[in-house]
Amino acid sequence: MGGIMRGVLLRGPQRMSLEELPRPVPRSDQVLVRVRYSACCATDFDLIDGTMPDQAKYPIILGHEWSGQVVEAPPEHAALVGKNIVADNLVTCGICPACVGGRPNLCRRMDELGFSLNGSHAEYLVTLARSVRVLPSGLSPKAAALAEPVGVALYGTRRARVGLGDRVVVLGAGPIGLFTMQVCRAAGAAEVWQADLRPERLELAQRLGATGLLDLSKGSLAEALAEAKIEPDVIMECSGNPKAFAQAIKMVRPGGRVGVLGYYGDELAEIRPSDIMMRDLEVLGSVCPTGAWDAALALIADGRVNAEVLITHTFPLERFAEAYEIARHGTGGAVKVMLEIGGTD
Numbered sequence: 001m002g003g004i005m006r007g008v009l010l011r012g013p014q015r016m017s018l019e020e021l022p023r024p025v026p027r028s029d030q031v032l033v034r035v036r037y038s039a040c041c042a043t044d045f046d047l048i049d050g051t052m053p054d055q056a057k058y059p060i061i062l063g064h065e066w067s068g069q070v071v072e073a074p075p076e077h078a079a080l081v082g083k084n085i086v087a088d089n090l091v092t093c094g095i096c097p098a099c100v101g102g103r104p105n106l107c108r109r110m111d112e113l114g115f116s117l118n119g120s121h122a123e124y125l126v127t128l129a130r131s132v133r134v135l136p137s138g139l140s141p142k143a144a145a146l147a148e149p150v151g152v153a154l155y156g157t158r159r160a161r162v163g164l165g166d167r168v169v170v171l172g173a174g175p176i177g178l179f180t181m182q183v184c185r186a187a188g189a190a191e192v193w194q195a196d197l198r199p200e201r202l203e204l205a206q207r208l209g210a211t212g213l214l215d216l217s218k219g220s221l222a223e224a225l226a227e228a229k230i231e232p233d234v235i236m237e238c239s240g241n242p243k244a245f246a247q248a249i250k251m252v253r254p255g256g257r258v259g260v261l262g263y264y265g266d267e268l269a270e271i272r273p274s275d276i277m278m279r280d281l282e283v284l285g286s287v288c289p290t291g292a293w294d295a296a297l298a299l300i301a302d303g304r305v306n307a308e309v310l311i312t313h314t315f316p317l318e319r320f321a322e323a324y325e326i327a328r329h330g331t332g333g334a335v336k337v338m339l340e341i342g343g344t345d
């Protein structure tokens with residue numbers, strides 16, 4: 001098709017602007033997508049601030065949580081044209097041991113939309129036709145734009161083997177923490193406690209189905225757990241605070257699991273490794289919505305995960321700076337801030 005489009009280009013740390021850019025031209029294995037919705041994510045701040053140097057490839061169009069409509073597809077995928085979709089952001093080699101072993105998130109030759117390949121804060125993007133997922137009928141493209149973080153929560157929950165009867169504590173009530181809480185409930189956990197410092201986030205967690213709340217503005221996690229008289233089987237660390245990670249190691253029950261979904265940049269945590277050894281703990285990292293896209297869409301579509309309620313603010317593309325400002329500071333109770341870019345039903 002060729003032509004010009006508008007996109008939010010990050011030329012380097014702190015150098016982000018709306019620009020007129022060439023519209024991408026799909027290769028024979030790619031689709032051209034008209035972006036409908038694209039969310040601001042806390043990870044974007046690491047790219048904007050330059051604190052994710054290993055993953056970032058500047059200049060880059062930001063955005064990795066999105067939905068769109070296919071406008072051009074290769075002949076063997078012609079049925080995709082006109083469909084509302086999401087797509088796996090990972091572009092992997094497909095032949096290395098990690099890829100073949102079902103862990104493409106560990107491919108050493110991996111690229112990712114919004115990090116090292118142009119992402120979704122633009123009118124158009126190109127992505128691999130084989131990565132595309134057509135939205136289940138009835139699922140709104142706005143809610144579907146959050147399939148990526150729901151998939152992150154789902155993969156992390158699977159890694160930590162959360163299941164029937166588990167007593168789980170989720171640290172942090174940001175988007176990933178709130179999705180993780182909902183996914184743990186869907187996985188059959190008997191109790192899912194949400195911990196945070198912010199009363200309004202705890203209130204939201206309760207509305208979304210948390211079975212208990214731990215208010216960390218009143219005291220430490222140890223104190224909150226003592227007061228609630230619980231010893232968690234699993235702690236899901238979603239706050240990205242290294243101190244919370246250290247607390248999780250201390251407070252999970254002997255033989256318990258700690259799921260690590262937060263990103264800590266280069267920050268260090270002070271832990272006593274003997275706590276892991278003497279207490280038979282498992283610490284399980286997880287990155288990307290690995291193998292979780294279809295289930296994430298299904299969870300949003302059938303309402304077991306409420307994604308739309310987290311979208312507190314929506315802006316057109318040209319107001320991206322305001323959107324990021326509000327997202328960064330949580331202004332006006334902001335949880336997820338969405339850019340509404342284009343497309344129609």
Ligand SMILES: [Zn+2]
Nearest residue numbers: 041043065149
């Ligand atoms: Zn994200």
Ligand SMILES: [Zn+2]
Nearest residue numbers: 093096099107
């Ligand atoms: Zn690979």
